Amino acid sequence: MFEYEIIATEGRARAGLFKTPHGALRTPVFAPVGTQATVKTLTPAHLKELGASLVLSNTYHLYLRPGDALVAEMGGLHQFMQWPSPMLTDSGGFQVFSLAQMRKIDDDGVTFKSHIDGSTHHFTPEKSIAIQENLGADIIMAFDECSDPNDHTYSKIAMERTHRWAERSLKAHIRPDQALFGIVQGGVDPDLRAVSAEFIASLPFPGIAIGGLSVGETKDEMHRTLDVVTPLLPENKPRYLMGVGTPEDLINGVARGIDIFDCVLPTRLARHHAAFSSTGRLNLMNAAFARDPRPIDESCDCYTCRTFTRAYIRHLIVAKELLAGTLISIHNLRALIRLIEEIRAAIANGTFTEKAPQMLEQWGHNAKRGQTV
């Protein structure tokens, strides 16, 4: 279980196969985010059709609602949300730091108030692992502390605590059918990141995540951090860049040795009427699309692009019809999954290095807002 087989490499980019109890993941892989045990507005049938293989769900949210004990009673997360393929849960750490109120951190753990009802809760590494064991995802995360990347002093404290919590997470973890990943922290300080990468790599985790990125640092800082970290990680374990990213982040991340990505961006953009396309990000509310008979992206093979015009989707947006969000979510997720499939095929063919600049040229536009046709 949890062997990571490398199929092909090109420079630091890798194509591999990560075996889990719910099937083998072909990496690199992009995971749609199903925060509350649902990828917003989509059915599992939609996710299967658009090529999703790994789905992430959030421990913090599910612990608060409906409760991890209830999910366990209903047969675990796969059964509860009817996702038959691999799943990943985070540790809840990031959400406690970004969403919860009145948090108090010490070496034992974090005390926080629920953003839903203000009730008080306490997370420790042991508690996070117990919750994640109840949820039952294939890949689970050590409890960590994410720092402000620009605060060196705090980054060091948070990193050191993350290391102690990594050891406690490992010790607490019992279920043999879950791969517990350690998390590298250290802000954007190369020295801290090197220390953290070496420490986490020294522990018997079957996979390693890189946390604390895409939280306010520059793209250069993200790339430099990856350039420090991934060379220090073992080749035979998958590497997961948490909460990243945009199409260009996927290309840049794979080039720096990343295997697993997740991000709310595709579904969040969809709720704001924005669509990825090979000609740049589109805001489909734009009046220019009122009579546009083209699909969102003529080069896309998703259900939305095979079926509907920009004019129709714009009408749904203007008429406040929820189907708009569903259709754009399908497209945006398919766009990223198609990109990662192309990246994987290029690595297998040994053409990724050659194609990456062109991919970046094509998809880089999607980082910007407001570009239309």
Added chain:
Amino acid sequence: MFEYEIIATEGRARAGLFKTPHGALRTPVFAPVGTQATVKTLTPAHLKELGASLVLSNTYHLYLRPGDALVAEMGGLHQFMQWPSPMLTDSGGFQVFSLAQMRKIDDDGVTFKSHIDGSTHHFTPEKSIAIQENLGADIIMAFDECSDPNDHTYSKIAMERTHRWAERSLKAHIRPDQALFGIVQGGVDPDLRAVSAEFIASLPFPGIAIGGLSVGETKDEMHRTLDVVTPLLPENKPRYLMGVGTPEDLINGVARGIDIFDCVLPTRLARHHAAFSSTGRLNLMNAAFARDPRPIDESCDCYTCRTFTRAYIRHLIVAKELLAGTLISIHNLRALIRLIEEIRAAIANGTFTEKAPQMLEQWGHNAKRGQTV
């Protein structure tokens, strides 16, 4: 085109086939309502899978947004919303009377203010037909005036105007690929209804609708009205009971000779967390369902019931996830379509009269709110 072939009858109940340019409709048929060129939260793929054959859309809404000229430019309503099977549009009359503001009615037509932006518009029979020709549904409706069923004086005035408007609608209608249905009005007055049925039946409409029901009258009044009207209608034309209904309305309507139904109830209930079931209507927000591992209805064959538990759907509702509305809409529509399929099969087998009391017993519970398990 627009032949109505009767396959089987049992008492006044009929099973038939109504040929349209987008395929033959097997009647009796229940049409989901796609007010703004979308059955709320569902894709056309969902509608196909749940067995929908006819979809209704609203002329008033589409005229205001995105505009019937735009829909025509995009290839018509079938193409615009990608529904390849038969479609029906209403005349806009009912919505003008129920939704629009500051309406002024005279023999020419109705002046009203848009509920969206307060702009002033004028509908006449000719205008309604022109809009419906732009939209391009297979079945379209004469422009009519719906009265308060309990106001006899107004019902008579509205009925007489509906008759004059029926003649003008017929005269205005050009497209040979659309079946224009006349509408019987007359409130709940049996004499007015008889006059109206005979008048509308005398005109060369390929189908006849019964309007002005399910607008505040009692069930008895609805049934008595149908008992007056349908015997006066020609056998060889389909009869459409507009805006009806509940599961029991379908059974009672078919028994009184109705072939076509439409209603927003299944999708509206879904948005309020209520689901039809063979054991009574369920409110899935109910805490009793928090750990309920059963599907909404164990006897249902829909995607939702084949896939998800009540516990999961309740979680989606409590967590305010839009997927809840999608899943319950799929179930509620399938429940009515399955019921109408069973009714049709029973008529074909000659067992409808025998089974109707049992069907009413089973489905009658769904008229009531709040019943749980």
